[in-house]
Amino acid sequence: MDQLPKIVLFGDSLTEWGFDEKNHGFGWALGQYYGEKVEVLNEGRAGYTSDWLKPDFQRIIQKAKEPCAPPTLLFAIFLGANDACLPPAGAHVPLEHYEENLREFVETILTEEVMTDTKIVLITPPPINIPEPLSDPIDIGPAGAAEADLESEKSTRGYRTYMSKKQYGDKIMNIAKSYEDATDRVIGLNYWKALIDAALEQEGRLADEDAYDENRLPGCGLTAAKEFQQGYFTDGLHLDRLGYEVLTKALMGAVLTKWPELHRDWV
Numbered sequence: 001m002d003q004l005p006k007i008v009l010f011g012d013s014l015t016e017w018g019f020d021e022k023n024h025g026f027g028w029a030l031g032q033y034y035g036e037k038v039e040v041l042n043e044g045r046a047g048y049t050s051d052w053l054k055p056d057f058q059r060i061i062q063k064a065k066e067p068c069a070p071p072t073l074l075f076a077i078f079l080g081a082n083d084a085c086l087p088p089a090g091a092h093v094p095l096e097h098y099e100e101n102l103r104e105f106v107e108t109i110l111t112e113e114v115m116t117d118t119k120i121v122l123i124t125p126p127p128i129n130i131p132e133p134l135s136d137p138i139d140i141g142p143a144g145a146a147e148a149d150l151e152s153e154k155s156t157r158g159y160r161t162y163m164s165k166k167q168y169g170d171k172i173m174n175i176a177k178s179y180e181d182a183t184d185r186v187i188g189l190n191y192w193k194a195l196i197d198a199a200l201e202q203e204g205r206l207a208d209e210d211a212y213d214e215n216r217l218p219g220c221g222l223t224a225a226k227e228f229q230q231g232y233f234t235d236g237l238h239l240d241r242l243g244y245e246v247l248t249k250a251l252m253g254a255v256l257t258k259w260p261e262l263h264r265d266w267v
Contacts, residue, residue, distance in 0.1 A: 004039040005071050005267060008060060010053070010105075011078035014126070014239055015044025023234075024241045029248040034264050038073065049082045049093050050101035057105055065114050072118045073262060074255065075109055077102065078191075080125035081237070084168040086161055095171060102175055106186060110179075119185050119259050121251065122176045124169030124192045126243065129233040130158045130221030150215060153222050162220050166192060187258050194250040195243065199228050 009015050009027050018025035019042045031040045043060060045053060064072050079102070083093035093101070102122065109115050133153075153159060169192040176188025199218035200206040203226060210216070216224045219233075231242035239247070255262055 003068075003070050004037070005073045006064075007034070007038055007040045007074045007076070008043055008072060009040065009076050009078065010043040010057065010060070011076075011123075012044060012048050012053075012082050013046035014081055015078050016042060016046050017238065018042075018044065018244060018247075022241075023239065023244055024248070025239075025244045026248040026251060029244070030252075033252070034267070037264055037267055044078075047082060047091065049091050050079045050098055050105075051083075051093050053079070054101070057108075061108060061112060061115075065112070069114065072115055073267060074119045074121065074259075075115075076121040076123060076251070077105055078123040078125075080168040080172060081165065084125060084161070084164045086157060086164060095168065098168060099171055099175060102172065106175070106179060110183065110185065119187075119255070119262065120179075121187055121189055121255060122172050123189045123247075123251070124172045125165050126191055126195050126239065126247075127165055127217070127219050128158075128162050129219040129228045129236045130162060131236075132225070132227050133221070133223050150222065156221070158221050162217075163214075184258075187254055189250055189254050191247055191250060194246050195228075195232070198242075198246050199226075199232070202229055 007030060009018065009030070015027065017023070019027035019031070021028050027040055027042055027044075034040065043056060045056060063069065080098065082091040083098045085091045106120055106122070109118055109120055169190065173188045173190055176186055179186035180188070196212070196218055197206060200211050203218070205211050214220070215222050218226055219228045221227075229242075231240050233243060234240045260266070
């Protein structure tokens with residue numbers, strides 16, 4: 001295994017636990033796809049942020065630079081779920097500092113001599129899943145939402161955390177776009193949108209003009225919104241089988257479309 005080409009999955013608990021066969025995690029799924037041709041490395045650390053993972057990142061880079069080290073084909077960076085936690089949570093990393101950290105990771109890979117062919121995927125954090133309000137379990141629609149006390153609902157820590165995750169996801173996509181304009185080695189994967197779209201499709205609302213109305217986004221916890229169906233999240237924060245299956249499908253689709261040379265028959 002030591003001399004097989006590597007795929008690095010770098011992130012927090014969503015990555016670390018993404019190698020669990022029971023949940024069909026994306027790390028496990030990539031391992032199944034590549035079989036004995038590529039070693040998929042679990043570089044996830046539960047509870048960690050882009051700040052706390054810097055020593056791990058340097059260790060990974062140093063390992064790749066060792067004499068006769070096999071090539072790193074793909075480096076997926078899946079961070080932000082903890083960084084986006086609201087202060088005073090100890091895990092919180094301010095958005096500007098989060099961007100600095102992500103750019104430092106990307107720049108290091110892009111400029112490292114032994115990684116000139118390494119491709120990079122920046123994956124947005126997913127939304128969280130806040131239960132529907134018990135007082136109104138039915139879908140009251142946009143008109144009902146307008147009448148609800150949205151000001152009060154949106155001031156809750158749950159909703160503000162939900163939107164913070166979206167903000168950090170938007171930042172990831174902006175970072176990726178800035179590199180996509182300069183190199184063909186970096187792409188962004190909007191996993192936030194992929195999960196939202198999956199839930200909207202189940203609700204039958206994906207084609208609606210107001211599908212992305214922020215007052216009705218799946219899992220946001222507002223009166224007019226529905227939570228994600230069972231199977232997407234285990235606890236509102238961490239992914240279950242359906243959540244990981246959406247991630248695997250989106251990741252493999254994006255990677256093999258952009259870089260067909262990473263198909264298992266060609267590595």
